[in-house]
Amino acid sequence: xxxxxxSGRSLLRLSGWPKVEKVLHAIDGTEALGIDPADAAPDHxxxxxxxxxxxxxxxxxxxxxxxxxLHRRKLTR
Numbered sequence: 001x002x003x004x005x006x007s008g009r010s011l012l013r014l015s016g017w018p019k020v021e022k023v024l025h026a027i028d029g030t031e032a033l034g035i036d037p038a039d040a041a042p043d044h045x046x047x048x049x050x051x052x053x054x055x056x057x058x059x060x061x062x063x064x065x066x067x068x069x070l071h072r073r074k075l076t077r
Contacts, residue, residue, distance in 0.1 A: 019052045030061045041069035 026048050030037045044061050051058040 022052055022058070023048060026058060026061070033061065033063055033066070035061070035063075035066055040066060044069075 027037045030040050040061055044065065048058045
């Protein structure tokens, strides 16, 4: 849970409606995959923050990336 909180905190630093709207779309996209955004890979949210803070379009989250995250998390526990 700590990684999720840190990732969420970085997204909260974004300001301006266009960036906030893109974060909300990223959250919606994750939910559309049937994945709780809190369960998504923390590095995905860092990616979203980093790309938006420099004005670039972030990559969408994918089912395969989520499966890789779950596998990696399982191996590190």
